[in-house]
Amino acid sequence: MRTIKAHFFKIALTALLLLTKNFTASAQALDSLDVKIGQMILIGFPGPAVDAKVLDEVKRGMVGSIILFEKNIPAKNSFVDLKKIVWTYQHAAPIPLFVGIDQEGGRVNRLKDKYGFPRSITAAAMGKSPTLDSVRFYGEATASTLAGLGINVNFAPVVDLASNPNNPIIAKFGRAFSANEDSVALLAKEYIKAHHRYGVLTSLKHFPGHGSSKDDTHLGIADVTNTWEERELKPYQVLIDSGYADAVMTSHIVNRKLDKAGNPGTLSADILTGVLRNKLKFGGVIFTDDMQMHAITKHYGLEEAIRLAINGGVDIMTFSNNISGSDQRTVDAVHSIIRKMVEKGEIKKERIDESYRRVMKLKSQLNAGDRATYYQQQLGKANVAVEEANQRAKQTLLEAQAMVEKVKQEAAAAQQPKKKKKRKKD
Template structure:
């Protein structure tokens, strides 16, 4: 994930996209990257009973739930609660009840728990400033879950390993994707992801914004680089598939990033708007294979990229705001049924043309379900709520996104009740001898 974080002590909502290149604590968002696929909201088809939304695309007048549990949870929600489920902003504090002037100034509530309640938030993403010790993180994640009694939170982080390791102070130091890729063995990718997922789950984290599915074909790329498994599409695809399966083995959701592919850029989307000049045929050959592999492996989420891809969408809008890319390519062509997350919405690459409220609305209309780190949460929340009530975003479209987010929880076993982490159990999992041996073996093989 990426985006600007500000002061120490913050905790952030769900997936960030680019993750950027230098230090583990300050990288840009993560481009989102499973396990067996679970049912999700079906693709809309035009019939006499399916009215068209304001984009001209037919949507079902009623979104069939993945099953009865998802349907019942959805039916109990107000519009305001449903809109809140889409957002994952940055919060400040190392405990759910931490009092912070930053929270008060930004959100009108002093503590993370009160911000969650005010906006009916759907998830949280953790950064290094939220991390002091195993017992503290366990208390934090348990406290955040307690602040959301109606719907358990999606608690995420960017633990790619290597350069982007938000929880690295507590976890086994596994090598990054480039080293794992250099082993040439997808089983190694799966093993590292499984071990990483086990450690995250022990801390109360249920979503990792990994693996990076970009193919790093540009040596001057300032964002991806060694965060990618390599520069060969087929080899990267095999490693991404292994990682998705490994996270699934651990019972943790994964997010492939950054769609439609951030591997051939020489501009940082945190500070500018990259343009990728690949033709459609080049995209099919270079960028698409790892995302196809992630979808086939059952990835839970896919993160969008703040990049312009003229041969895929001539509008000039970044992929995060592009219906032809997020809905046309990702959903319809690749058949992805899970959660589409934006990269961090406070990054300059997505904020150049539209205000903070309009960016959020356009992301939903493009096909995004999870709105990560809005620059101004109040404006974004108010704008999306108003768009739903005016009909610009149809109620059915809103229900599609909430259904996908609820289905992710169900697939990973925390729709009915949030799991509680245990500091004693976590101490036995984090940096275990088995995991340290695995890290050393993969580092040796990939060096």
């Protein structure tokens, strides 16, 4: 615990010093609130090259995370050139960036084989395999690719249930492992383990469950009030309890069973704080799905959406500028809105501090999951298990030997001739 706290303090102090140092005399230095707000913002960038404006925002600590889409993949020499892009952003950041991507496999697959990356398959295809070898193999192929590029967060696996086979955004594209909650939890855990071997974090999605929806939240509101089932929480509970939930991504679905006011999950304190935090005991980072999806933008203004999301329990908001028909959201605008709300008391500063602590704690784990560390940990666990088994075997052997000795003694005693009693003379 002391090591984590010391690491956290070191990162925070270094960040503040670097931020102050990087500003010119005429520029206004960011204060600690600005730094903390910056860590709550995730953005996309326009094309297959480093964007000067985004690079400047990264340097100034205005954003703490970036996300990659297929539009960001250079058409030629893809691996090396994409790695250069990621490297440039990461090394410009005063605090390490979360560099994220939706690399689920199948349809949701940014790093396609046409660019020279490993072929991927859908979660549904992995789930149909008679063994766990498929999810382990493709999980490791994905994770090793991401790690090589410097991408440290995969917004996967999907732990929605394929409960509605006609679902237009989940089941239709094979994004769910199974319709069975136990199978989803099992397969998701193996997928996450493969990522952890390469030091790549994952984010479960789409909380609290998108599998039963009949509509696509990219296009508008999706209401699952009459179709959602309690069992859709099971994969989250299993993975949280077993320590495999690095982060969770929200969904924009409406579920009046969980939020009577009908706010989408991303903007619902009842769902995020009430269910995810309090009921399921999740203390990690909550990412939003894209705040520019039409389920949000068509029904909520930017300011209202930000206020509800942060007060609801969100830690990092996604503004990809990648949704067709949505207004562009600049970092300056989002940053300014959050700061003004804090100054007005519409968002408590303590709420910002909570998110900052969670984000920094997760970032402190970015270098703690390399292959050597993973295998050392696994070897340590195996050694402990072997030693425990040895001790149990020794105890069993001693008990068996004692029992054999007892039987021998009883047998020997039984074979001894009984002494005749002498008659008394009259």
